[in-house]
Amino acid sequence: DTGVSQNPRHKITKRGQNVTFRCDPISEHNRLYWYRQTLGQGPEFLTYFQNEAQLEKSRLLSDRFSAERPKGSFSTLEIQRTEQGDSAMYLCASSLERVSLEAFFGQGTRLTVV
Amino acid sequence: AQTVTQSQPEMSVQEAETVTLSCTYDTSENNYYLFWYKQPPSRQMILVIRQEAYKQQNATENRFSVNFQKAAKSFSLKISDSQLGDTAMYFCAFMKHVVNSGYALNFGKGTSLLVTP
Numbered sequence: 536d537t538g539v540s541q542n543p544r545h546k547i548t549k550r551g552q553n554v555t556f557r558c559d560p561i562s563e564h565n566r567l568y569w570y571r572q573t574l575g576q577g578p579e580f581l582t583y584f585q586n587e588a589q590l591e592k593s594r595l596l597s598d599r600f601s602a603e604r605p606k607g608s609f610s611t612l613e614i615q616r617t618e619q620g621d622s623a624m625y626l627c628a629s630s631l632e633r634v635s636l637e638a639f640f641g642q643g644t645r646l647t648v649v
Numbered sequence: 650a651q652t653v654t655q656s657q658p659e660m661s662v663q664e665a666e667t668v669t670l671s672c673t674y675d676t677s678e679n680n681y682y683l684f685w686y687k688q689p690p691s692r693q694m695i696l697v698i699r700q701e702a703y704k705q706q707n708a709t710e711n712r713f714s715v716n717f718q719k720a721a722k723s724f725s726l727k728i729s730d731s732q733l734g735d736t737a738m739y740f741c742a743f744m745k746h747v748v749n750s751g752y753a754l755n756f757g758k759g760t761s762l763l764v765t766p
Contacts (some may be wrong), residue, residue: 538691538693564754570754575712575758576695576758576759577653577742577756577758577759578754578756579739579756580755583752583753591753611765626694630752636682636744637699638752638754640686640693640694640695641693642671642691642692643693
């Protein structure tokens with residue numbers, strides 16, 4: 536297993552367009568997290584899945600954001616009607632419940648809204 | 650809400666020397682975990698070291714050790730015998746210990762560490 540994989544690595548989009556990012560966690564990991572990291576800041580928690588269930592959402596996750604994890608495997612994060620303030624690095628992480636608290640991160644998707 | 654503060658935006662250390670990165674946090678929780686994560690340039694974040702709040706003994710991982718002062722809510726990272734590969738952003742992070750919770754991490758703003766030859 537090569538770790539957590541995120542695609543695309545970079546995305547440039549025009550304001551108002553919709554974008555979708557994909558995260559493939561480590562195969563046996565049942566927990567999956569999305570974080571957002573802006574320049575000069577640490578990652579901020581967005582949402583969390585246990586298997587296919589979305590159990591926690593941050594107040595940062597506005598109505599324009601939606602995340603899914605069908606069948607408890609890969610996850611997608613969609614942003615509708617993008618705004619310039621959405622420009623950030625979107626990080627995905629996964630972990631295995633009851634084994635370790637260590638979260639394994641992907642390399643992230645860098646979104647630029649122009 | 651928990652806040653994590655890293656007061657050193659940038660630090661520099663010479664190869665083979667020792668450097669200490671500071672972190673303080675604010676919480677009303679009694680059970681929690683603290684982490685240091687490393688984010689090398691253009692690479693994914695990886696866990697450096699972890700500390701359980703209920704453990705008095707400071708965690709150690711090879712050249713990395715922490716000074717955990719629970720009463721002072723302080724959690725510093727010491728890197729001994731610094732290597733060029735230690736150059737990275739270092740993030741201090743807090744996790745509440747709540748049964749069946751999401752175990753989300755609450756990060757500080759990070760400290761950029763440069764190791765020079």
